[in-house]
Amino acid sequence: MAATPWESELTQALKAEFGDQILEFSTYAGQNFLVAKPEAAIPILESLKENHGFDYLVDITAVHWPERPEPFDIVYVIYSFPRNERIRMKIRIREGEKPRSAVPVHLTANWLEREVYDMFGIEFEGHPDLRRILLPEEWETFPLRKENSILKTDQHWVQENLGIESGQ
Amino acid sequence: MADTFLDSTELVLNMGPQHPSTHGVLRVILKLDGERVLSTECVIGYLHRGVEKIAENRTWQMFAPYVDRMDYVAAVSNGLGYCLAVEKLLGVEAPPRAQAVRVILAELNRIASHLLWLGTHALDIGAITPLFYCMRERELILNIFEKYCGARLTTHAFRIGGLQYETYEGFEKECLQFCDIFDKKIDEYEELLTGNRIWQQRLRGVGILTAEDCKEYGVTGPMLRAAGVKWDLRKAQPYSGYEKYDFEIPTGQNGDTYDRYLVRMQEMRQSARIVRQAVAGIPAGPIMGKVGKVIKPPVGEAYVSIEAPKGELGYYVVSDGSTQPYRVRIRPPSFVNLQALDKMCRGALVADVVAIIGTTDIVLGEVDR
Numbered sequence: 092m093a094a095t096p097w098e099s100e101l102t103q104a105l106k107a108e109f110g111d112q113i114l115e116f117s118t119y120a121g122q123n124f125l126v127a128k129p130e131a132a133i134p135i136l137e138s139l140k141e142n143h144g145f146d147y148l149v150d151i152t153a154v155h156w157p158e159r160p161e162p163f164d165i166v167y168v169i170y171s172f173p174r175n176e177r178i179r180m181k182i183r184i185r186e187g188e189k190p191r192s193a194v195p196v197h198l199t200a201n202w203l204e205r206e207v208y209d210m211f212g213i214e215f216e217g218h219p220d221l222r223r224i225l226l227p228e229e230w231e232t233f234p235l236r237k238e239n240s241i242l243k244t245d246q247h248w249v250q251e252n253l254g255i256e257s258g259q
Numbered sequence: 260m261a262d263t264f265l266d267s268t269e270l271v272l273n274m275g276p277q278h279p280s281t282h283g284v285l286r287v288i289l290k291l292d293g294e295r296v297l298s299t300e301c302v303i304g305y306l307h308r309g310v311e312k313i314a315e316n317r318t319w320q321m322f323a324p325y326v327d328r329m330d331y332v333a334a335v336s337n338g339l340g341y342c343l344a345v346e347k348l349l350g351v352e353a354p355p356r357a358q359a360v361r362v363i364l365a366e367l368n369r370i371a372s373h374l375l376w377l378g379t380h381a382l383d384i385g386a387i388t389p390l391f392y393c394m395r396e397r398e399l400i401l402n403i404f405e406k407y408c409g410a411r412l413t414t415h416a417f418r419i420g421g422l423q424y425e426t427y428e429g430f431e432k433e434c435l436q437f438c439d440i441f442d443k444k445i446d447e448y449e450e451l452l453t454g455n456r457i458w459q460q461r462l463r464g465v466g467i468l469t470a471e472d473c474k475e476y477g478v479t480g481p482m483l484r485a486a487g488v489k490w491d492l493r494k495a496q497p498y499s500g501y502e503k504y505d506f507e508i509p510t511g512q513n514g515d516t517y518d519r520y521l522v523r524m525q526e527m528r529q530s531a532r533i534v535r536q537a538v539a540g541i542p543a544g545p546i547m548g549k550v551g552k553v554i555k556p557p558v559g560e561a562y563v564s565i566e567a568p569k570g571e572l573g574y575y576v577v578s579d580g581s582t583q584p585y586r587v588r589i590r591p592p593s594f595v596n597l598q599a600l601d602k603m604c605r606g607a608l609v610a611d612v613v614a615i616i617g618t619t620d621i622v623l624g625e626v627d628r
Contacts (some may be wrong), residue, residue: 093522093557120347120561146474149564152588154577166575168562168590172474172488181561199477202598210311225304225627234312241309241316 101143101178108138111226124179132182133191136167140196148197151204153211153236161185163213167193184213184256192218210235227252269297272609280383280613283623287568287600296612299604301597306627314587314620319554320419322584329591330625332375335368335404335627336567338417343498344563344574345419357421358500359541363434364407364416364612365499365531366537370441371400372568373527380520380617381452384461387410389448396444398542399437403430420550429539438531445527453521462517466603466615469514470572480570480592482619486514486523492566499565504533504542516618517573523620556583558622569620589628593621 094117102116112131117124127135139145149168156162161183169176184190192215193200198250204215205224213231215221223230230248232239249255275286284305290297310329314322327334339361340566345351353361378393385428401411406427408416416422451460468478470486473489483490493501509525511518556578564573569591577586596619603615 119559120350122561148477149571150562150573150575150588150590152575152590154586166574166588168575170489177496177562198475199476199595199598206594223304225307227304234309241312245266 097123097125099123099128099198104143105135106165109135116214118190122177122179124181126133126183127191129182129188132165132167132180133193133196135180136169136193136196139171143171145169145176145178147172148193148199148203149177151193151200151207152209153213155235157237159183161188163211165190165207165213174237187215189214191216192221194218209233212236267458270487270520274612276302280616282379282616282621285616285621285623285626287612287616288493289604289609291609294608294610296604296607296609299601299612301600303594303597303623304627306623308628310628311587311589314584316583318582319556319584321475322587323417323419326589327415328624329589329628330372330567330569330572330593330622331412331623333368333372334365334412334414335416336372336565336572339365339499340420340563340565340567340572340574342417343385343565344561344576345554345556346548347561347563347574348559348578349419349550349554350557351420351550353421353499353548354545355500355542356544357417357546357548359537360422360546361417361499362501362504362537363534363541364404364414366533367400367403367434367437368528369568370527371397373523374400376523376568376620377448377520380614380620381458383613383617384458386452386455386458389451392444392448392451396441399531403433403437406430406433414456418547419554421545421547425546426541428541431541434534434538434614438535442528445524445531447525453524460518461614462520462618463515464513465516465607465611466618467513467515468599468603471603472599473514476602477595478570478599480521480566480568480620481522481526481598482514482570482596482599484508485511485518487512492564492571498563501533504536507531516614519618546609553582555580564590567592569622569625570596591628593619593623593625594628597626598622 097116097118101243115126138195149170152166154164165182167180201250207213209223209226270291271310272289286302288300289510326337330337374393374397381389404414405411407415470488473483473486487510489510491510506529509522511522558580560577562573562575572592573590575588579585604612
């Protein structure tokens with residue numbers, strides 16, 4: 092099974108609007124997604140919301156691919172109530188690159204981006220309150236990065252705050 | 260007034276993490292002006308166990324029991340979502356018999372989850388009696404689970420590709436018996452609460468969330484429906500054969516705490532209705548699809564979501580072609596719904612905060628993962 096091109100009225104409209112900012116329109120396992128340049132992500136979200144009825148941002152998450160030159164995928168899952176359609180948008184970013192925050196477009200992005208920051212250390216430009224959300228504020232590592240094995244916890248924090256030798 | 264008398268300024272009040280009405284370990288920091296809430300801040304993560312990281316270090320099958328520990332009062336729904344996501348990657352579908360049994364158990368679990376919500380929510384408001392009634396009926400459901408798979412809460416009822424267990428003898432009869440009992444009992448709960456003046460005064464107009472707010476905050480489930488949006492994933496994008504069953508999507512108009520109560524009560528009735536239909540039509544046949552002993556989904560990714568009792572529960576799964584998930588992202592409804600707490604609490608009274616947390620129906624195991 093491989094991803095096949097995705098073509099519809101929506102992709103036509105997006106192509107006309109964003110041109111080569113969108114790198115790929117694909118379908119895999121019956122699910123449509125597009126890959127965009129990082130700087131185009133927020134304008135696309137905005138256009139999807141204003142012009143195409145994609146009014147519900149379901150989820151923002153990231154995937155770490157350490158071998159790639161752009162090691163992080165940021166994945167936006169977007170749904171439209173009027174069209175009953177679900178699509179995904181992916182951007183690929185470099186280490187240290189700061190994508191723009193989606194909070195001005197969808198308020199729900201606030202906690203979702205905080206979680207991505209908490210787990211991957213990706214900072215979002217223009218986020219109103221970018222802090223750790225699930226882990227303690229003084230935690231030192233970003234656990235969902237692939238270089239952090241499951242056995243490697245923040246020993247320093249554990250010893251200081253829990254009074255035990257290790258989190259294992 | 261505030262400046263002239265005692266020059267009272269804002270007061271910060273800490274609520275939780277150990278507080279009976281936060282349903283677990285949620286800490287809410289309230290900024291108050293007298294009894295009025297100016298703003299709130301949630302501090303979460305006390306139950307964080309790194310479920311998504313664990314997933315990357317287990318095989319696809321080994322991870323399945325972990326998802327039951329997220330929303331531990333609706334473990335069946337968690338398991339269903341995960342199995343559907345992996346099945347999507349594998350390109351297999353559970354056979355019709357397995358799908359029907361899945362629907363029965365998932366709907367019974369929805370009733371159990373809503374019953375626990377109703378009992379504790381009423382307890383928070385000060386109505387103690389419903390809790391005992393709700394626990395009594397919930398026990399019947401848990402007994403069915405226990406007989407089916409040996410566990411009562413963290414059931415791990417399904418397997419990737421279908422079911423591990425055949426139904427036991429008398430399963431259908433017990434499910435129908437429960438529905439018969441439950442239809443009368445739910446009338447009793449409504450008699451206690453729906454028309455009760457104290458109940459109405461505590462809930463009406465409290466914690467209003469309009470349809471626009473819900474969409475902005477990504478709020479789903481009964482909270483969205485109480486705001487008048489007729490949207491349920493079981494209807495919008497049916498899975499596991501839900502399109503075969505006849506049921507209504509209950510909605511409210513005002514999006515307040517009272518409407519959310521009414522919506523959940525109606526949902527329980529609808530769930531019982533689905534259970535009846537599914538039990539009547541369990542097809543014969545195998546219970547496992549064509550899935551090997553070693554699960555190695557092809558390289559790819561999928562996002563699959565289901566209508567869990569609390570809202571949209573999504574799994575974003577990425578496979579690199581090995582026996583272990585490359586990434587499992589869980590989109591928990593409670594986490595996203597909790598974000599709207601601040602919006603609902605602003606301008607409310609301190610006592611209302613308890614009602615609003617109750618009506619959000621969060622499970623901290625799922626918020627923190």
